[in-house]
Amino acid sequence: MGMYDVIIVGGGISGTSLLYTLSRFTSIKKLLLIEKYGDLATLNSNSKNNAQTLHFGDIETNYSIEESRRVKRDAQRVVAYCSMLDNRTRAETIQECQKMVLAVGEEEIEAISRTYKSGLRKLFPGLEMADRKQIGRLEPNIVRGRKKGEVIAGLLSDTGYMMDFGRLTRLFAQDAKLVKGKDVDVMLGTRVKGMRKQAGTYRIDTEKGEYRARFVVFATGSYSLYFAKSIGIDKNLSVLSVGGSFYISPRVLNGKVYRVQKGGIPFAAVHGDPDITNPHITRFGPTVTVPPMLEKRHMDTIVDYMKTFDFDIPTFISLEKILFNKDIRRIVARNIEYEIPGLGRYEFLKKEAARIVPRLRYADLKKEGDLGGIRPQIVDENRRSLVLGAGKIKQDGAIFTITPSPGASSCLGNALKDALYITDYLGEDFYRERYTRELGRINA
Numbered sequence: 001m002g003m004y005d006v007i008i009v010g011g012g013i014s015g016t017s018l019l020y021t022l023s024r025f026t027s028i029k030k031l032l033l034i035e036k037y038g039d040l041a042t043l044n045s046n047s048k049n050n051a052q053t054l055h056f057g058d059i060e061t062n063y064s065i066e067e068s069r070r071v072k073r074d075a076q077r078v079v080a081y082c083s084m085l086d087n088r089t090r091a092e093t094i095q096e097c098q099k100m101v102l103a104v105g106e107e108e109i110e111a112i113s114r115t116y117k118s119g120l121r122k123l124f125p126g127l128e129m130a131d132r133k134q135i136g137r138l139e140p141n142i143v144r145g146r147k148k149g150e151v152i153a154g155l156l157s158d159t160g161y162m163m164d165f166g167r168l169t170r171l172f173a174q175d176a177k178l179v180k181g182k183d184v185d186v187m188l189g190t191r192v193k194g195m196r197k198q199a200g201t202y203r204i205d206t207e208k209g210e211y212r213a214r215f216v217v218f219a220t221g222s223y224s225l226y227f228a229k230s231i232g233i234d235k236n237l238s239v240l241s242v243g244g245s246f247y248i249s250p251r252v253l254n255g256k257v258y259r260v261q262k263g264g265i266p267f268a269a270v271h272g273d274p275d276i277t278n279p280h281i282t283r284f285g286p287t288v289t290v291p292p293m294l295e296k297r298h299m300d301t302i303v304d305y306m307k308t309f310d311f312d313i314p315t316f317i318s319l320e321k322i323l324f325n326k327d328i329r330r331i332v333a334r335n336i337e338y339e340i341p342g343l344g345r346y347e348f349l350k351k352e353a354a355r356i357v358p359r360l361r362y363a364d365l366k367k368e369g370d371l372g373g374i375r376p377q378i379v380d381e382n383r384r385s386l387v388l389g390a391g392k393i394k395q396d397g398a399i400f401t402i403t404p405s406p407g408a409s410s411c412l413g414n415a416l417k418d419a420l421y422i423t424d425y426l427g428e429d430f431y432r433e434r435y436t437r438e439l440g441r442i443n444a
């Protein structure tokens with residue numbers, strides 16, 4: 001039975017960014033990452049399954065200014081990490097791309113210009129309001145075929161990136177292993193079955209035997225709450241699996257085009273994006289569904305979802321309250337329509353994709369069944385609301401991390417917080433100077 005300082009369960013971007021941070025910037029010596037599938041980043045961190053946006057908070061109109069500030073800081077850490085890669089690896093992992101939020105109609109234009117003036121402009125000096133003519137120059141297909149009377153405006157960002165987060169996941173693991181004087185193991189194809197605390201250490205039970213650690217982190221996406229509950233930690237939280245899929249078309253956009261989303265809604269409205277792995281297509285999505293499973297396309301996770309979801313009165317009261325929000329109700333209703341075979345594609349075209357590219361036709365759009373993943377949204381039964389952003393439970397030498405969007409963009413920021421907590425708990429050192437030099441200020 002191996003003994004480690006820290007065991008991280010989950011080989012997505014949350015797990016490997018923490019592995020890298022602990023290995024490179026702390027005095028912790030013995031680290032183990034355990035992943036149940038045969039490769040890293042096969043689920044939400046895989047570039048097929050997310051929107052590949054490095055979120056900065058400038059075109060995400062559903063964020064508050066505080067959230068935008070935090071997301072910007074975290075995204076800058078990712079850019080700083082990528083700047084240390086060789087040219088070829090960097091080009092495969094991160095690419096600059098044009099990025100804007102498109103407002104259609106007076107109400108949306110009014111909303112973005114209000115947000116812009118009330119703080120965004122100051123936080124993002126390179127962000128500019130754009131009129132129809134400017135938009136047409138950058139993204140001709142947004143303007144072509146659009147009714148003359150339909151007014152549009154946009155917010156153009158000067159810092160857009162598309163990312164292969166799956167590749168970044170693998171790079172973090174690779175770099176963590178290269179740090180001299182460290183003992184870093186990555187075990188693939190090994191499912192963690194459970195854990196228990198005994199004599200001050202955690203015993204992690206896997207298909208391949210038992211491992212011990214002074215500290216354990218579950219970075220297992222939706223499964224993190226499942227594991228927390230399995231050892232009796234509940235905190236009155238439940239998880240709502242919000243699924244998201246993508247439609248693809250031949251390439252019709254030059255960059256990322258987001259739509260206006262209301263504040264308080266945890267996910268972005270449908271947007272159009274290029275694909276870093278395929279320059280010939282545009283992706284439209286993600287859609288919003290609520291599949292009763294913890295991992296998309298993995299039916300065997302339905303039973304575990306049932307164990308994680310609290311079937312009690314406070315959960316249902318919370319859901320009723322969440323659905324009381326008319327914008328959430330509208331999103332859910334629309335997205336139910338998008339799931340209807342045949343008709344769904346037509347409705348998606350009319351209500352979403354053609355709002356961005358008016359000339360797009362039914363035959364141009366294809367639903368890709370194997371694209372998309374699950375954003376685990378935490379339902380807080382005490383507050384009777386959805387938790388916006390990452391959910392984290394810290395207790396007694398363990399962290400359980402639940403990361404919906406923009407979890408991939410915030411991976412290094414989340415890892416930093418966890419690493420500071422872990423080093424403090426274990427009485428180890430955090431190399432602040434090295435961190436600041438390479439990935440940015442700690443309390444910036």
Ligand SMILES: Cc1cc2nc3c(=O)[nH]c(=O)nc-3n(C[C@H](O)[C@H](O)[C@H](O)COP(=O)(O)OP(=O)(O)OC[C@H]3O[C@@H](n4cnc5c(N)ncnc54)[C@H](O)[C@@H]3O)c2cc1C
Binds near residue numbers: 012402
């Ligand atoms: C449709 C969609 C679009 C998104 N778009 C963006 C975007 O544009 N930008 C952005 O920043 N974020 C985006 N996100 C969010 C982002 O993808 C996630 O926040 C991020 O990938 C979460 O990473 P993770 O490592 O926490 O989880 P995951 O990538 O899901 O990894 C969890 C890992 O834990 C492993 N695991 C689970 N159970 C066990 C077990 N018992 N034993 C061992 N291993 C286990 C799994 O196999 C998996 O590898 C999007 C998400 C979705 C679904």
